[in-house]
Amino acid sequence: MRSAYNELMAEALVVLSGGQDSTTCLFWALQQFDKVKAITFDYGQRHRIELDSARKIAELANVRHRILAIDTFSALGGNSLTTSDIPVPTDEEQDGLPSTFVPGRNLIFLTFAAAYAYQRNIQDLVTGVCETDYSGYPDCRQNTVEALQLAINLGMESHLRIHTPLMWLNKAQTVILAKEVGALDAMAWTHTCYNGQFPPCGDCAACVIRKRGFEEAGFEDPLLRRAAKSV
Amino acid sequence: MRSAYNELMAEALVVLSGGQDSTTCLFWALQQFDKVKAITFDYGQRHRIELDSARKIAELANVRHRILAIDTFSALGGNSLTTSDIPVPTDEEQDGLPSTFVPGRNLIFLTFAAAYAYQRNIQDLVTGVCETDYSGYPDCRQNTVEALQLAINLGMESHLRIHTPLMWLNKAQTVILAKEVGALDAMAWTHTCYNGQFPPCGDCAACVIRKRGFEEAGFEDPLLRRAAKSV
Numbered sequence: 001m002r003s004a005y006n007e008l009m010a011e012a013l014v015v016l017s018g019g020q021d022s023t024t025c026l027f028w029a030l031q032q033f034d035k036v037k038a039i040t041f042d043y044g045q046r047h048r049i050e051l052d053s054a055r056k057i058a059e060l061a062n063v064r065h066r067i068l069a070i071d072t073f074s075a076l077g078g079n080s081l082t083t084s085d086i087p088v089p090t091d092e093e094q095d096g097l098p099s100t101f102v103p104g105r106n107l108i109f110l111t112f113a114a115a116y117a118y119q120r121n122i123q124d125l126v127t128g129v130c131e132t133d134y135s136g137y138p139d140c141r142q143n144t145v146e147a148l149q150l151a152i153n154l155g156m157e158s159h160l161r162i163h164t165p166l167m168w169l170n171k172a173q174t175v176i177l178a179k180e181v182g183a184l185d186a187m188a189w190t191h192t193c194y195n196g197q198f199p200p201c202g203d204c205a206a207c208v209i210r211k212r213g214f215e216e217a218g219f220e221d222p223l224l225r226r227a228a229k230s231v
Numbered sequence: 232m233r234s235a236y237n238e239l240m241a242e243a244l245v246v247l248s249g250g251q252d253s254t255t256c257l258f259w260a261l262q263q264f265d266k267v268k269a270i271t272f273d274y275g276q277r278h279r280i281e282l283d284s285a286r287k288i289a290e291l292a293n294v295r296h297r298i299l300a301i302d303t304f305s306a307l308g309g310n311s312l313t314t315s316d317i318p319v320p321t322d323e324e325q326d327g328l329p330s331t332f333v334p335g336r337n338l339i340f341l342t343f344a345a346a347y348a349y350q351r352n353i354q355d356l357v358t359g360v361c362e363t364d365y366s367g368y369p370d371c372r373q374n375t376v377e378a379l380q381l382a383i384n385l386g387m388e389s390h391l392r393i394h395t396p397l398m399w400l401n402k403a404q405t406v407i408l409a410k411e412v413g414a415l416d417a418m419a420w421t422h423t424c425y426n427g428q429f430p431p432c433g434d435c436a437a438c439v440i441r442k443r444g445f446e447e448a449g450f451e452d453p454l455l456r457r458a459a460k461s462v
Binding site: 068069070071072075076077103104106107108111112114115116118119138139141143144147148150151152154155156157158 | 299300301302303306307308334335337338339342343345346347349350369370372374375378379381382383385386387388389
């Protein structure tokens with residue numbers, strides 16, 4: 001997967017949530033760059049288990065990992081991922097933006113990640129956002145990321161590239177990519193369930209999408225194997 | 232100053248730092264919009280006196296005011312406005328970016344302000360950034376703000392307008408605008424000094440620029456009048 005132009009692309013920073021997509025990106029980056037660091041945002045997410053997943057996966061991938069706290073979303077309030085009295089939707093039927101939407105969450109994550117990269121002279125940022133399967137989060141789409149990359153580079157006088165290897169893949173293709181880059185074993189430690197459960201609830205929108213992806217790719221989900229063992 | 236098109240522009244959110252420029256913008260907004268709110272970011276700035284200024288000015292302007300904490304810049308570190316062991320530059324001679332630069336600080340402020348506005352159905356954001364006198368902060372420039380407005384509107388599926396009434400004014404013109412919009416008395420409570428002093432130190436780059444602006448505009452600085460009384 002490495003090519004000559006990668007010679008110049010020495011170090012990358014991966015935004016690692018502890019989920020399936022960002023874990024795939026982390027292992028993708030390990031193949032693309034000489035050095036890889038990971039950053040995770042502790043923004044008061046209800047499924048705190050994600051942070052443990054991120055730590056474990058960074059350890060498995062043997063990369064330096066920083067968890068950076070962002071308390072401001074909780075102060076802003078108004079969404080079900082950071083406010084515990086709003087119920088999580090149980091299926092994919094949602095009107096407009098999902099109730100798990102934090103306005104601009106991904107804009108903030110990428111801008112803080114860019115600031116962190118800037119301070120370390122890292123010019124490549126990798127994020128697992130995906131338009132094909134963007135689940136109603138408009139700040140995960142290609143045009144948003146392009147506009148933000150421009151705003152960041154103008155605003156920081158930097159030359160940051162934001163890599164989005166999953167942007168146009170569906171979930172099955174992401175699973176196949178995970179296999180190709182050697183991320184499949186680490187999938188056992190990823191967290192996806194919107195209800196924050198291990199073993200995963202299997203019923204929330206996130207669990208359903210993940211399950212379908214593995215089925216279509218034709219692989220067993222290592223997370224479910226680990227879950228079966230733990231019971 | 233109001234015109235017919237303002238009929239549709241009912242409510243604005245002003246990013247209020249407690250400084251001279253944002254205070255001018257607050258009073259400008261009061262002339263332009265039916266309703267005005269103000270938001271101030273407590274990002275661990277060394278000159279905490281700014282927060283008191285912002286509170287006092289919002290009170291004088293009789294607008295609802297929210298102070299929102301952003302702890303992440305302190306965690307990122309590496310700049311003299313949030314890290315107390317880095318000396319503040321004493322004059323305007325600086326190589327490249329000033330040491331007071333927090334990479335992407337203004338991108339983050341505007342994005343959080345946009346999220347706050349989004350939740351309240353406010354479509355107009357006002358900020359005192361200024362390209363003429365941008366003091367080396369690239370995220371205060373017109374092209375950065377334009378790119379960010381696009382990123383925000385794509386990322387939040389919103390129709391936010393970011394107003395920058397001071398963008399092309401020099402400091403003297405800003406003082407004249409402050410007079411026109413009735414902000415001059417409130418200037419007595421603004422904070423500018425990089426060293427966080429009241430009475431202002433008079434020697435730091437910020438104090439020098441402010442002093443020159445009032446001199447060129449031909450007005451006495453109400454802050455200095457208040458300072459003289461306080462001694």
